[in-house]
Amino acid sequence: MTVPMNAAPPAAPVARCHVMPFGAAITGAGVHFRLWAPDLDRVELHLIGGPVLPLSREEGGWHHLVSDLAGPGTRYAFRLPDGLEVPDPASRHQPEDVHGPSEVIDPAAYPWRDGDWAGRPWHEAVIYELHIGTFTPEGTFRAAAGKLDELAALGITAIEIMPVADFPGRRNWGYDGTLLYAPDAAYGRPEDFKALVEAAHARGIMVILDAVYNHFGPDGNYLPTYAPRFFTARHHTPWGAAVNYDDPDALPVRAFVLHNALYWIEEFHLDGLRLDAVHAIKDDSSEHLLDELARRVRAANPGRPVHLILENEENDAARLRPAAPQGFSAQWNDDLHHVLHVALTGEAEGYYGDYAGDVTRRARAIAEGFAFQGETMAHRGAARGTPSAHLPPTAFVAFLQNHDQIGNRALGERISALAPPAAVKAASALYLLAPQIPMLFMGEEWAASTPFRFFCDFSGDLAEAVRDGRRAEFAHFAAFRDPARRAAIPDPLDPATFAASRLNWDEAGRAPHAAVRDWHRRILAVRREKVVPLLPRLHAGGTWRIAGGRGVAVRWRAGNAELELMANLSADPVRGFPSSTGAVLWTEGWFDGDRAGPWSVRWALGPAA
Incomplete structure (x- = not known):
């Protein structure tokens, strides 16, 4: 690569290593191995191809050993009294999958060159959710890095990566991970993931990782065999006994998860985490695990923007306090997805039934965040949600598609296979210019024809x-x-199901997909130039009204400016929209006086009334 004469010199290499109280750590005297197995009197260390060494038992159920026979690249396993050999639960690399030996990694050996990366403020985020295994034909970290120029040109400022913690087999969504510290070897080595992060930062793109702390996968989880206290019968989850975050002996368990969050942020220089299904994290402690996690992550990264995102089925807004030490930046807004999906498809089965036929829910989800703010949902037979209109719009992540809402369908169809193109463009124009933080699902930008299906390799x-x-x-x-x-x-379980979910990048440059991608590039440029500067001044939700029984009009006040939305998400014209005084930013469909055509959306910006 030729460097221009006036270019800044490359940043000096930086070593990044998160110090943990467990796992395998490189020291001056050798490798320090440490395992919490409180119910065992004896544990041995098997250095693969070498000796089996006894670990010393210390107070609190810990077993440890410092050995100069091990070093970077050494493969090892812990041998239990019955002869079973198990991987290190804090393994940094599993070259032979979840049932194989762990490998000693020296994190300081990776020469990071993104020392000048200062992160980005949250309001600049345009998120692109992706699955490493299906994002490219190769399905690796290195291959994903090769697509970053295209994402940067599109206007993406953050990638959100579905979980990479080591899972059983060669293919998985990632939510069946069992070794939380080891990036799955199917995607590459730890240094390959670091190279992806570094490449993203070089292009101004943040990297957010989806992390799962509500359960462990069903295959390859050896914790119950030597540390049954890792789980508790006091709480139950859809996956069985809950992870033990609040029993008297829960401190090592909490430390294991808290250090995992810190590890990803510090050792892999990530810009944030998205925490999966936090409603299933059961904790009656005086300080909930989530609050401690946010507090410790922010304390360990002073002055650096670190973004923490929740997925919470209960729609509890209590933790959405971006400015607080224990606060979270945002939450996935499933309600907004549901109101848009129902409008575009007419589907009304399951939970969609609660969002069908009520334009008020649509207006609230667009303007205030949650569509349900304490009201009873028929599908649940219980109340859902808390008030959210007081929150800044950036406390919500808006989307028309994500891995769940596509992949949990029986056939994995994308919205472009379920609704007319005009309807999809109208809904996309709505959420991509809304003051909530937008998120696209990989391939959405060109209306990818490939489905995204549920797959695994058990x-x-x-x-x-x-x-x-x-x-x-x-x-x-x-x-x-x-x-x-x-x-x-x-x-x-069929490899063909996985293969069908892999993006076909060739179609992105062909008609009609190329035009869809160009449309996304243009509308994201409008967001960057006109909407993003307003967001720091938007401190609460917008005011809304229903137009003609089916249309929605919303206004957000940003200091002395006002952002205005008019939207008709129906197949027929609608009358009754209020007059507008702002300059039009974007129009999809058509407007004539107080009438809006089918599938029509208009954004305008003007002085506050």
């Missing part, structure tokens, strides 16, 4: 249970009540 009885369970969960949907139709649901 074996034996577990594989059969997953296959049968996947099909059974759709039995109550009208389209799949016929057993023959259910049998046609793609088999999540």
Whole structure:
């Protein structure tokens, strides 16, 4: 590479290493191995291809050993009294998958050259959710880095990566991870993930990782065999006994998860974490695990923008306090997805039924964040949500698609396969210019024809249970009540299901996909130039009204400016929209006086009234 004469010199290499109280750490005397196995009197260390060494037991159920026979690259396993050999739960690399030995990694050996990266403020975020295994034909960290120029040109400022913690087999969404510190070897080595982060930072793109702290996957989780106290019968989750965050002996468990968050942020120089399904993190401690996690992450990174995002099915806004030491930056806004999806498709089964036929829910989700703010949902048979209109719009992540809302469909169809192009463009124009933080799902920018399906790589009885369970969960949907139709649901264990979910980048440059991608590039430029500068001055939700029974009009006050939305997300014209005094930023469809055409959205910016 030729460096221009006036270019700044490359930053000096920086070493980044998060110090942990467990795992394998490089020291001047050798490698220090440490394992919490409180119910075992004896644990041994097997250096693969070498000796088996006894660990010393210390107070608190810890077992440790410093050995000069090990170093970077050494593979090892812990041997239990019954002879079972298990990987290190804090392994940094699992070259032979979740049941194989761990590998000693020296994190300080990676020469980071992004020392001048200062991060980006949250209001500048335009997020692109991706799955490493299906984002590129190769399905690796290094291959993903090769697509970053295209994302930067599109206007993306943050990638949100689905979980990479080591999972069983060669393919998985990532939510079945069992070794939380080891990037899955199917995607590459730890240094490959670091290279992806470094490449993103070089292009002004933040990197956010999806992390799962509510459960461990069902295959490869050896913790119950030597540390059953890692789980508790006091709480239950959809996956069984809850992770033990609040029993009297929970401190090592809490430390394991808290250090994991710090590890990703510090050792991999990530810009934030998205925490999966936090409503299933059960903790009755005086300081909830989530509050401690936010406090410690921010304390360890003073002056650096670190963004923490929640997924919370309960829509509890209590932790959405971006300025507080224990606060979170934002939450995924499922309600906004649901109101948009129902408007575009007419689907009303399952939880979609609570969002169908009520334009008020649509208006609240757009203007205030949550559509349900304490009201009872028929599908749940219980109240859901808390007040959210007082929050800044940037406390919500808005999307028309994500991995859940596509992949949890029986066939994994994208919205472009379910709704007319004009409807999709109208809804996209709405959420991409809204003051909430927008998130696209990989391939959405060109209306990718590939589905995104549920896939995994289990074996034996577990594989059969997953296959049968996947099909059974759709039995109550009208389209799949016929057993023959259910049998046609793609088999999540079939490699072809995974292969079908891989993006086809060739189509991105062909008609009609190229025009869709150019449309996204242009509208994101408008967001960057006109909407983003307003966001720091937007401290609360907007005011809304219903137009003609089906349309929505919303205004947000930003100091002496006002951002205005008019939206008709229906197939028929609608009358009754208020007059506008602002300069038009974007129009999708058409407007004539107080009338809006089918699938029409208009954004305007003017002086505050």
